[in-house]
Amino acid sequence: MTTTEPSTKRSLPIVENFGRRAAVKGAFATLGAGAFVAAISPLRQAAKNSSAAEFMQQHYTELSADQKADVIARLEAETKEQYGADVTIADDRPIPGTKFVYAINLSVCNGNGKCVEACHKENNHDRDTNQSYIRVIEMPKGTMDMEQGSTTYSGAVPKDDKFYLPVQCQQCDEPPCVDVCPVKATWKEEDGIVVVDYNWCIGCRYCEAACPYHARRFNWKKPEVPAEEINPNQSYLSNRVRPVGVVEKCTYCLHRTRRGKLPACLEACPTGARVFGNILDKDSNIRWILENKRVYILKEELGTKPAFFYYFD
Amino acid sequence: MSSITASPQSTGPPEEHESHVTSYPRFIARSLWLATEGSLAFYAWMTVLTALFLVGANAWANQVAGGMIGTNMTDHVSWGLYIANFTFMVGLAAGGVMMVIPAYLYHDRKMHDVVIIGELLAIAAIVMCLLFVVADLGRPDRFWHMLPGIGKFNWPISMLTWDVIVLNGYLILNLHICGYLLYMRFLGRKPNPVWYVPFVMLSIVWAISIHTVTAFLYCGLGGRPFWNTALLAPRFLASAFVSGPAFIIAAMVLIKKLTGVSGLDQPIATLARIVRVTILINLLMVASELFTEFYTGGSHVSAAKYLFFGLHGKTALVPWTWTAIGLNITAALLFLWPGLLELRWRPLLVAACCMAFVGAWIEKGMGLIVPGFIPSTLHEVVEYVPSQLEWKVTVGIWAFGLMVFTIAIKTALPTLKHPAEH
Structure with missing residues (x-):
């Protein structure tokens, strides 16, 4: 029943120069550990840019009013310190009884791109990469297949044989991006807007893979915006300057729309193609359009249920 | 010391003269000592791996400090070399189960003696998976947000x-199984089946689950037609059961040569016979996928077109794809030839394994991840070629994985050289 070999196996083998070998091994292990510490020393740079308070910060939905105030004060001070700009970061909450939807008149949009530019400025996007939440696709007339389109068109618009399809976050009622997030850093609020807690996102970019509308952006580098160009009217869940390494997206300018204003892309549109409003308001313009116009929903077959519509005259 | 008072049938913790509190640290110390003993070639190998690992660690630290702009990923191709390698490594980890099944379900004694090689490979591969995921995170400092x-x-x-859950679970399962068997060996006691056989059985199911769940990551995304196929999980498993056994065969040929562990030829033959079938199943599934794509046509086929022939003049992946197809088919033909199992054709067998391994790495790595993003969801074609930084980090993680595997095999050598009697 019992094995016969155990007793000899139970102790360390007697090696003549055991002590010397142990010392040599120890020395190499120390050398290796030292080399490792040197190799990862650039991390100290990264640590300098992030505070202990930021590291310990809880999820947005779990912050008490006091904690929120502290976080916002810290973020404002950081913007001052790192960008030299005095900004106000509010915590705009949904207005009860509101469900925001957006519509674009494709018969009118002429591809001038003013919305793209307005978004870039309003939302404090990185200047270098010319980031924006909106892409406009120039499409040949006679198709709705985006394969035929181009986002890199140039020259005078509109061209006779083309029409223009602006795409941004569709604020889906069944958002795949929210489902896939492993840490609940992104969610849908009561007024329909899908938001991101930039201080909770771990930067795995699964949401970017899941979104069928190319609506999400990742901060591949620390955004750079000159102090005088920073939009100081900010909100925690929308256009405050984002940290590096996290995902962001269009929020229907909630720092404006939750205060009764219109999104920046709509205000900038010279053609009047954009209509925004509260679909729960029976007298709203948007409600009338959706009830009376021919409406097209982008990738409707995917079942994402967008709160974003295209219509034709 | 040698008298064992507890009955071998006892299921509770056996009584010992020495408690586990003192003997377990001695086991760890002895394992560490054993793992760092070796020839000059061994030290050279470990030094090279350490150096490569340090290069990778440094590149990663720079990536964290400077932002992921150092990679060539973009908002269009938002996953790249890291996730490609992650996906492949999950397969390698699952592939080790092709030793466990013959050993424990079919009671293949020879396989049973060396099955620990597959389990140790699973540990090294999962460690690499976790490192690749961490390397891909924009904010690794917020890793704790994921802790339940x-x-x-x-x-x-x-x-x-x-x-x-499944990856960490698989890691813990294999650590437990290997750790328990090696510890019992150290104590000179016969392992009690109650403490490891149920876990081995669980690990078989678990191995299937890790690759199925990893496929579900991709195939559940409606916005990515290239991934959105029910065939993805079965394909992942088929290719895992090519790459895993292929790696183990090559490793066993090497182990036999370097350490004189005997009794490896029969397990090698068993694994080669497994690859002979799995590699064909994998090719069949690829063919089935391609038929569906190209015969149907439409915009659904754009990604496959990009992968195989290029799209709008953009062809970065085309040479990779055809290399993979060439390697896979050549390897499949070699495995079909019965002579490959003969001892004198060992180098050819290893070559066939390397081809199958690299073929699977391309097919399931870059060949799967990148076309998911090209064309993008708005049908833009933005290409992706990994940056030097990404290659450094990747090589560093591979070096670390090989270090873990080497040390693990070293620790298990006494068990491999003198298998317990049955």
């Missing part, structure tokens, strides 16, 4: 949380 309890874990909705 203190973070916010989006389970069961997010497939990524499932993956976190």
Whole structure:
């Protein structure tokens, strides 16, 4: 029943120069550990840019009013310190009884791109990469297949044989991006807007893979915006300057729309193609359009249920 | 010392003269000592791996400090070399189960003697998976947000949380199985089946689950037609059962040569016979996928077109793809030839394994991840070629994985050289 070999196996083998070998091994292990510490020393740079308070910060939905105030004060001070700009970061909450939807008149949009530019400025996007939440696709007339389109068109618009399809976050009622997030850093609020807690996102970019509308952006580098160009009217869940390494997206300018204003892309549109409003308001313009116009929903077959519509005259 | 008072049939913790509190640290110390003993060639090998690992660690630290702009990923191709390698390594980890099944379900004695090689490979591969995921995170400092309890874990909705659970679970299972067997060996006691056989059985199911869940990460995304196929999980498993056994065969040929462990030829033959079938199943599934794509046509086929022939003049992946197809078919033909199992054709067998391994790496790595993003969801074609930084980090993680595997095999050598009697 019992094995016969155990007793000899139970102790360390007697090696003549055991002590010397142990010392040599120890020395190499120390050398290796030292080399490792040197190799990862650039991390100290990264640590300098992030505070202990930021590291310990809880999820947005779990912050008490006091904690929120502290976080916002810290973020404002950081913007001052790192960008030299005095900004106000509010915590705009949904207005009860509101469900925001957006519509674009494709018969009118002429591809001038003013919305793209307005978004870039309003939302404090990185200047270098010319980031924006909106892409406009120039499409040949006679198709709705985006394969035929181009986002890199140039020259005078509109061209006779083309029409223009602006795409941004569709604020889906069944958002795949929210489902896939492993840490609940992104969610849908009561007024329909899908938001991101930039201080909770771990930067795995699964949401970017899941979104069928190319609506999400990742901060591949620390955004750079000159102090005088920073939009100081900010909100925690929308256009405050984002940290590096996290995902962001269009929020229907909630720092404006939750205060009764219109999104920046709509205000900038010279053609009047954009209509925004509260679909729960029976007298709203948007409600009338959706009830009376021919409406097209982008990738409707995917079942994402967008709160974003295209219509034709 | 040698008198064992507890009955071998006892299921509770056996009584010992020495308690586990003191003998377990001695076991760890002895394992560490054993793992760092070796020839000059061994030290050279470990030094090279350490150097490569340090280069990777440094590149990663720079990536964290400077932002992921150092990679060539973009908002169009938002996953690249890291996730490609992650996906492949999950397969390698699952592939080790092709030793466990013959050993424990079919009671193949020879396989049973060396099955620990497959389990140790699973440990090394999972460690690499976790490192590749961490390398891909924009904010590794917020890793704790994913910890259940203190973070916010989006389970069961997010497939990524499932993956976190199954991968870590598989790691723990294999650590337990290998650790228990080696510890019993150190104590000179016969392992009690109650303490490891149920876990081995669980690990078989678990191995299938890790690669299925990893496939579900991709195939559940409606916006990515290239991934959105029910065939993805079976394909992942088939290719895992090519790459895993292929790696193990090559490793066993090497182990036999370097350490004189005997009794490896029969397990090698068994694994080669497994690859002979799995490699054909994998090719069949690829062919089935391609038929569906190209015969149907339409915009659904754009990604496959990009992968095989290029799209709008963009052809970065085309040479990779055809290399993989060439390697896979050549390897499949070699495995079909019965002579490959003969001892004198060992180098050819290893070559066939390397071809199958690299073929699977391309097919399931870059060949699967990148076309998911090209064309993008708005049908833009933005290409991706990994940056030097990404290659450094990747090589560093591979070096670390090989270090873990080497040390693990070293620790298990006494068991491999003198298998316990049955």
